[in-house]
Amino acid sequence: MLVRHQAAVCPPVRLAVLLLLLLLVAGCALQSYEPQPLQVRQTYSELADRSLDAPALRKFMRAHGRPADDGQSLVWDEQALVLAALYLNPDMQVALAEWRLQQAGEVTAAQRINPNLNVPLEWHTDTGDGQSPWMIGLVFDLVFERRGKRAARIERAELQSAAARIAVDEVAWQVRGQVRQALASLAVARAGSESLQRRIEVVEATQQLLGRRQELGQMAAFELNRNRLELQRLRLGLSEQRRQVVAARNRLAAAIGITPDKLATIDIELPDAAALPAAESVPVADVQGLALRERYDIRMALLEYAAQEAALRLQIEKQYPDINLSPGFVFDQSDNVWELGSAWVLPLFHNHQGEIAEAMARRRLLQARFIDLQAGVIARVANARSEYLGRRQTNREAQELKAEADRHAEQMRRQFEAGYADRLQFLRARQVAAEADQALVDSRAALLSAHAALEQTLQHELNASNRTAAVVADLVDKDNAAIAAGAAGTEGETNP
Known part of the structure; x- marks a missing residue:
């Protein structure tokens, strides 16, 4: 549509000034580029300097009741x-940064x-009848997006951001x-x-006794x-156990986000397997329901599916x-000359059939993935609960065997002191008690591992209540x- 209107001469300079003013107003909202190059030595130094005595960390821990x-x-x-670990571990910073990226996607999706x-600017050679040689104008292209399309795009971005959170x-x-696994390994x-x-x-005491008896010909070699x-x-x-102690401390330091030498300066209170809760009091159906409610992958899968629903709706809206x-x-x-033009995309060759088919697929x-995830969670919960209950039973039996071996060793000690048993019998009884103690340690290690796997x-x-989320x-x-x-610190650094 084109409308011509004869009027007084409008100097091109006025249009140029108006255009310049518009550009200046738009330029005031521009942000300036600030380079932030990665410095390997600097980042390494920051990681190496992380300490459990840092004032910011101690302030954070006091805010959460420690001490x-x-x-x-x-x-x-x-x-x-x-x-x-939650304060210092680099994985937390990566997760927060990924969530910030999705939040920025919300802003992008909401933009119009x-x-x-x-x-247009032209200069004509034909200037007869006092006409101006210039042709200059301002023409805007305005796109009015469908409301449903924009709403679907915003909803999808919000759901993706919620999943990232x-x-x-x-x-x-x-x-x-x-942290808990490293602590359990260290305790074990x-x-x-x-x-x-x-x-x-x-065994060393037994070896000395056997050596003397062998020298006297009272025992075979x-x-x-x-x-x-x-x-x-x-x-x-x-x-090997001492090597495992060092390895467990190194894993604990890595889980916290500090170097192992920073961990060597503190005394660590290790967990006790005897203080673990009785999981047999929780019915298996309740445990499965708890997992299906609390597991993060279940909740994220639901949000991902809802975001895909919004993506499908967006592709359908694009048909119009x-x-x-x-x-x-x-x-x-x-x-x-005043003009008003309009334009549409003609769906002659396709109307987003391929995009819609991809979104539906x-x-x-x-x-299918969600159903598979649910089935896997149910199976893993049942296995983990059975493993934990079995390890608790094994731990009880190991405690009983340890108590019986200790009673027998005490009985042999009294007999040895009274002269009714020789020293070798007494040492054999102590060795059996030590082996029973080792079996109890192994059963507690398995119990700690099974408890961690169940959680x-x-x-x-x-x-305890879920303090981690808070x-x-x-x-x-x-x-x-x-x-x-x-x-706020960069507000004054925008271009004028």
């Missing part, structure tokens, strides 16, 4: 170490389509699991070292050699064209404050 009172000293138990500004909680749970390795040391002391081989095996086992209008004004050799794929499968704390919420608030402060 409970200002006058108390901080006990580095499981909860304290998990708090430190900017209008285009065309400035749940992913932050999932990473926090994984960090907590890494230390207990195993102590138990092996006690067994070695008994075979018995002495068999005891010597047992002693060597135990010493090798002790060396947007409205493109092009109003403008042109000064054409003394004529004022992706939705069916997510449906990881449920993604829920069995012996800690993550606080970290998110602090990250929001830091981003807001950074944005």
Whole structure:
């Protein structure tokens, strides 16, 4: 549509000034580029300098009740170490950054389509009858997007952002699991070292006694050699246990986000298998329901499916064209020309059939994946619960065997002191008790591992309220404050 209107001469300079003013107004909202190059030495130095004594970390831990009172000293138990890990572990920063990326996607999805500004400029050689040689104008291209299309795009971005926020909680749970697993391994390795040391002391005493008897001809060399081989095996086992102690401390330091030397300066309170809750009091159906409600992958899969529903709706909305209008004004050799054009995309060759088919197929794929995920969770929960209950039963039996061996060793001690048993019988009884103690240590290690596996499968704390989610919420608030402060600091750095 083109409308011509004869009017007084409009100098091209006025249009140029108006255009310049529009560009200046738009330019005031531009942001300036700030380079932030990665410096390998600097980042390495920052990682190496991380410490459990950092004031910011201690302030964060006090805000979450560790220590409970200002006058108390901080006990580095499981909860304290998990708090430190949630604050320092680099995986948490990655998860927060990925969530920020999805939040930025929400802003992008909500943006409306900017209008285009065309400035036609021509100079004519024909200037008869006093006409101006210039033709200059302003023509806008305005796109009016369908409301349903924009709403679907915004909803999809919001759901993806919500899934990324749940992913932050999932990473926090994984960090907590890494700390607990490393602590359990450290407790097992230390207990195993102590138990092996006690067994070695008994076998060494037995070796000395057997050696004296063999010298006196009271015992065959075979018995002495068999005891010597047992002693060597135990010493090798002790060396392996000490290596496992170091490895467990290194894994614990990595889970927290510090170097192993920073961990060597604190005393760690290790978990006790005797304090674990009785999972047999929870029916298997309730455990499965808990997992299907609490697991982060279930919740993320639901949000991912809802986001795909929005994506399908967006492709269907694209079947209907947007409205493109092009109003403008042109000064054409003394004529004022007002014009209004319009344009549509004609669906001659396709109308988004391929995109719609892909979106529907992706939705069916997510449906199948969700059912598969649910089935896998149910199976893993049942297996983890059965394993935990079996390990508890084994631990009870090991406790009973240890108590029986201790009673027998005490009985032989009294008989030895009364002269009714010789020293070798007494040492044999002590060795049996030490072996029963080692079996109890191994059963507790398996019980700790089974308990951790059950909690990881449920993604829920069995012996306390879910404090991890509250800690993550606080970290998110602090990250929001830091981003807001950074944005405020750059407000004065925009281009004029």
